[in-house]
Amino acid sequence: MTALEAVATYLPEHRVPIEELAGELDLTPMQVRLFRRFHKLSDVCRAPGATPLDLLLAAVSNLDDLPAVRHRVRYVLWARTFPVVVPYPLNPLETMCRLLGLDKAVAFTVTHHACATGLLAIDVAGRLLAGSEPDALALVVAGEKAFTYDARVVPETSVFGEGASACLVRHEGPRDRLLAYAAGQRGDFDDEVTTDVGRFQEEYQAALMAAIRAAVDRAGLALDDIALVLPHNVNVVAWQRLCRRIGYPVDRVLLDNVPLTAHVFCADAFVNYQTARARGLLRPGDRYLVAAAGAGRGATFSAMVFEH
Known part of the structure; x- marks a missing residue:
């Protein structure tokens, strides 16, 4: 039974009041008030100058268990809302794996469920691990930049913030x-x-x-x-x-x-x-x-x- 072995996150300290984003999000004063008073959206996490790779590495660095179990990681999955987040030929996932010593793991991106892809990635990781040795692990990461208008706001619904997460998944475990x-x-x-x-x-x-x-x-x-x-x-x-x-x-x-x-x-x-x-x-x-x-x-x- 798929289980979460460890979870870590990264949220930048820099937060921007939603009023300061009105210009870039093309929000009217009424829409700003709607977001704050009705939807209760006040501040938005932003990491100026940080790349998608920076966000992912920041989250993974908070996984205290990873150095000791690095050799057990068989799969690395990047759960993404958007199919494309960097220009070709940049590959943040490949670079992250190299920097973390996970070159031998099978690494790929999971998309197509938009913001629900994080759950899909957990399910996929569990299915893959079912065919691996009992102590094998998968590393699932998530995190993107608010780099275009569509990646900054959901009309009349929400605003995107920046941050990242990382979790170790195993096929069976005692908790989660x-x-x-x-x-x-x-x-x-x-x-x-x-x-x-x-x-x-x-x-x-x-x-x-x-x-x-x-x-x-x-x-x-x-x-x-x-x-x-x-x-x-x-x-x-x-x-x-x-x-x-x-x-x-x-x-x-x-x-x-x-x-x-x-x-x-x-x-x-x-x-x-x-x-x-x-x-x-x-x-x-x-x-x-x-x-x-x-x-x-x-x-x-x-x-x-x-x-x-």
């Missing part, structure tokens, strides 16, 4: 065991995020609810059994509405990072996991759920249930 994974894909949302925001927002709640319920059902649990939800940090009001619809207490959804970091691409789940661990919100045996949605050429709504 993956109990179930569900992903629903909607090919009919072909770029509606920018061309028909209203339609996407209208159906977003139902699609994400379906993924959450499917994951909980596959884990053989009920929603009441879920001790904590680690969300994607799009905004606060979306989660308040979803919790009302599914009858889940919003105070058991970790939303504290939304005003501090904004939406850190595929790294949200791991940023929230670190916060939950630091605050003692997860006890041994607790079942928790990670949820994410991604949109671009189509949309993906995903959820994973873990046992801490």
Whole structure:
């Protein structure tokens, strides 16, 4: 059963108030107020001058366990929201592996689920490790730059921040065991995020609810059994509405990072996991759920249930 061996994150200390981003994001004063007062998006993490490679290395450097188990890493996966994030022929993943002494690992990028790709990468890593030796590991990293307009803002919904995450995955382990994974894909949302925001927002709640319920059902649990939800940090009001619809207490959804970091691409789940661990919100045996949605050429709504 796939398990998380260790998780680390990196968030730059530099944070920009959303008002200062109005110009580059082409936001009206009313839209700025909407983001801050309604969606509770206050500050955005930015790392001026840092490259995607810098972000990934910063997160991996916080994986204290990696030096001792480097020789066991068989796969390295970079979970990305966008298919292309650097100009050819740059290859941050290849460079990172070389610098970390992971040249012999099979390294590749996972995309196509947009901001839900972090969960897909965990699932792929677990499947690959099922055919490896028992102590083999996979390193899953996530982190991107807000380098274009589309990589900086989701219209009327969220703002992207910069940061990164890294986690070691094993096929079986004693904690943070993956109990179930569900992903629903909607090919009919072909770029509606920018061309028909209203339609996407209208159906977003139902699609994400379906993924959450499917994951909980596959884990053989009920929603009441879920001790904590680690969300994607799009905004606060979306989660308040979803919790009302599914009858889940919003105070058991970790939303504290939304005003501090904004939406850190595929790294949200791991940023929230670190916060939950630091605050003692997860006890041994607790079942928790990670949820994410991604949109671009189509949309993906995903959820994973873990046992801490």
